[in-house]
Amino acid sequence: MKKVMIILMLTAGSSMFVNAQDTLLQRVPVNWTLENSIAYARQNSITINTQKLSSRSANEDLLQSKAAKLPSLSGAMSQSLVNSTNTDPVVGGFQTQANFSSNYSLSSSIVLFNGGFLKNDIKAKELSLKAANLNVQETENDITLSITQAFLNILLAKENIVYMEEILATSRAQLKQGQQQFDAGSISRKDFLQFESQVASDEYNLVNANNTLRQNTLVLKQLLLLPSTYNFEVTVPPAVKVDAEGQGLIQTQETAQQTRPEIENSEVAVQLAEANLAKVKAGTRPTISLGASLSTGYSDNQANPYLKQLNNNFYQSLGINMSVPIYNKRINKTNIAKNNILIEQARLAQLDTRNTLNQQIEQVYISWQNALAQYTAANTQMKASEETYNITNEQLKYGSVNLVELLQQKNTYVQATQAYIQAKYSSILYGKIYDFYAGVPITF
Incomplete structure (x- = not known):
């Protein structure tokens, strides 16, 4: 079987070489x-x-x-399900509870100055x-x-x-x-x-x-x-x-x-x-860059509905970063x-x-x-x-x-x-x- 594979590989290689030469010869001048x-x-x-x-x-x-030189843009999304066992303060004992949560974010950054590197x-x-x-x-x-x-x-x-x-x-x-x-x-x-x-x-x-x-x-x-x-x-x-x-x-x-x-x-x-x-x-x-991000999230252990939670948890940030080599x-x-x-x-x-x-x-x-x-x-x-x-x-x-x-x-x-x-x-x-x-x- 190994010999057959070797022969097939050699045959395929020879065929590729011949085809390459045939293609080359098709373009020869008269x-x-x-x-x-x-x-x-x-x-x-x-x-x-x-x-x-x-x-x-x-x-x-x-x-x-x-x-x-252009700004970067990236997005992130996470969905998580947490199953936990907690003490019930009302009836006593332990109670198993599953919580579902979602997080969404969008971030961007751009270099404003980096000493002329770019x-x-x-x-x-x-x-x-x-x-x-x-x-x-x-x-x-x-x-x-x-x-x-x-x-x-x-x-x-x-x-x-x-x-x-x-x-x-x-x-x-x-x-x-x-x-x-x-x-x-x-x-x-x-x-x-x-x-x-x-x-x-x-x-x-x-x-x-x-x-x-x-x-x-x-x-x-x-x-x-x-x-x-x-x-x-x-x-x-x-x-x-x-x-x-x-x-x-x-x-x-x-x-x-x-x-x-x-x-x-x-x-x-x-x-x-x-x-x-x-x-x-x-x-x-120094290197100076501008960064911005948007984020929000949802959790089913809160009483507010999904869209209202997304609105309440909507955060925005804008910041300038500077790095100075010392x-x-x-x-x-x-x-x-x-x-x-x-x-x-x-x-x-x-x-x-x-x-x-x-x-x-x-x-x-x-x-x-x-x-x-x-x-x-x-x-x-x-x-x-x-x-x-x-x-x-x-x-x-x-x-x-x-x-x-x-x-x-x-x-x-x-x-x-x-x-x-x-x-x-x-x-x-x-x-x-x-x-x-x-x-x-x-x-x-």
Whole structure:
């Protein structure tokens, strides 16, 4: 029986997981463009949705804090039956008697003054809600950059495969030509085997290129929380070009300092620490509250009827209460001192956040400039090595060069091609990250 229960629980759990994935897959975009991938990741991220729930919780705290300024109201009602044995003074002896009574009351109170605690508590809750929303924005930015990098890695792998296929096609054509030359006796078996070796080597390189594509695709699927069995294919943009245009470094840093959520979040942290300090200081001031109550009651051991008793027993009270802190064993003084320390820590964290952001932008800018320089050089090198390789390939047909020279030119061309592709997508990636810091959305 225990084994059956375990199997049923596992089956139910698997069914819930499959249903959750099916629900998730119902919302997938038709085309996996970069923009759709980013939007999908933001919508379905567990981290983001968890932070959104934290934001909703912070909003509930704010509503409760605001409601604390309103008067409270409570009512009470009791019904009791008392069975007692008493001495009868008239006839003597004991007599058992049951008495029924009812009591009703209504009370209310409101804080008139508490040193500004409620006002600053509302302010603190507003700041906590703002910080929760900014946390969502920070995570969305992080996911955007992660998706962009993973997406570009797929495009890089796809373009690399195209070049590897072209090189393999050329090698196979050379092998076919080498077979004819070998059959005609114009080349040795050693040279012919070198042609075969090159084809095998290029096939191996193509396999590695496809493996890299599968690995990069898996990374993006995992970021998107898609099952590994999902048939996933990114939409390649019509043109993937390197853009060397962008804002200046100083301007980008100034823009980021004014718009990035982590900067605003660090400012909110300082304000929140100051609001908490104000709340603590309120504990050193008097608290004044107003209270009122209404009450009445009924007992059947009285001769008056029910309604008349309720009227006769109707009491009203109104009072003002004041509590003055005199000495609480240095608790308030310690809390004030510690909150002042928290404010200084928040200000240092704010300064660190600003410096870190500037440094990140500087690093991305330098990486972008370096990648652009490498792209320019690699583009020139690739075109030259490609032309040299094509010339050498034609010369081989007429016996003007030997196979060793061809293979040397081919290796140079392959290396130049891979360097070009790497520099191209590094330039695109760092350029888009740099623009993103400047407030430009990431698109193709």
